[in-house]
Amino acid sequence: MIYLDHGATSFYKPHSVHQAVQRALLTCGNPGRGGYGASMAAARMVLQCRQRVAELFDCQPEQVVITSSCTHGLNMAIQTLVKPGSRVVISGFEHNAVTRPLYALGAKVIVAGRKLFDWQDTLEQFEKALRAGADAAVFTCMSNVFGYILPVEQMAELCHRYRVPFILDGAQGAGKMMLKWSRMKPAFMAMPGHKGLLGPQGTGVLICGILPRPLIYGGTGSVSRQQQMPDFLPDGAEAGTLNVPGIAGLSAGIAWVLKRGEQSILDRETQLAGQLITGLKKQGIAVFAGEHQGGTVSFTTDEDCEVLAQVLAQGGFCVRAGLHCAPLAHESAGTLRQGTVRVSVGYGTESGHIRSLVSAMPKAIKNCKKF
């Protein structure tokens, strides 16, 4: 099997992640719920994870709220900043994890910047929308469909200039791009734990610049007599028992990223993406490629994208087809009707995997006719 769907989740993970999960299952109780060894061991492990997140994203450990996914964090952040009727500026490449909560809240959504790989358009349209007045902004650091890396630091700067609180969606960039909370100071930065951070599924992080409105209420192991949720972080946003084995794995995954360095990871993935783009283009395949692209590549052929992905799966290649939960991004790129096949590289992807995929393409396309 050649796994090329790291945009969905990283697979496999470093061995240290497996070991950390197993160790947590054997040694950790419920953190913050007792003074005995197993509870304190869990608390130490969770704090270590917060510290590693803080080191990677340059924030304080208390700002790190552990969530169950990036979507969980985005929902918490959006529900804190956005009210019914709020004017919210988003990029043209947002995921449903951003757009669905906004529509559910009845926000007035302004889509700004729809040209792929075009920083000038993204920044001009974004500024224009902010200048017209906005209550909040939400934008991704990298399109999950096309790998377009948005100019997030400049967008953050614009938000500060127009005094618009913003949420950064780090779903595809966390652990790969240099996303520093201290440089951008978003109200919130949400990310999954299981993609670029290499943790297990069911983990995520929300870095909070302000106290979020919790999505769920309950026990936190602190100020228990009080019937309101704690008004301090991270407790105020972490009701219920934490996913301790997951957090242990996440912590180990982040340690791996810290050791390797985000820039080196991104450089490697960009190089692999470049190899793929060149190989596919040589075969006359329509590839979405441009400047400011990470390790995710979408392409279309004359065949149905889902059928092609299925044929590739039969040949052992794991790629994703369809709309990738991001119809807005497809609308921006003009691929909403047909969708695309997406290849996303990551931990464990090698140059040979890309060569194998490129070599397999002509036969796969031919086999679609028989499918």
Added chain:
Amino acid sequence: MRACLITFRSVTPAQRGELVLRRAGIDCNIRRTARWMEEQGCGYSLHLNCKDMYRAVEQLRTRGIPYRRFYRSTEDGTLEEMAL
């Protein structure tokens, strides 16, 4: 040795405090806060030698670690709240 306590609202600031104090060479350990000391319930405390108390509080203040109250043991072994 006279024992002093610094209380915290939850485990995270207590752990952060523990790390800060240890890095500053102050020996301490983390325990649950006695129920009577924390009216809101479920806190954690750092236990340390009273001789290090002022330096410990200074460290916590400098690092912005939020603490609650201070206690010291009396001659008869009971604890009393102290103002710093």
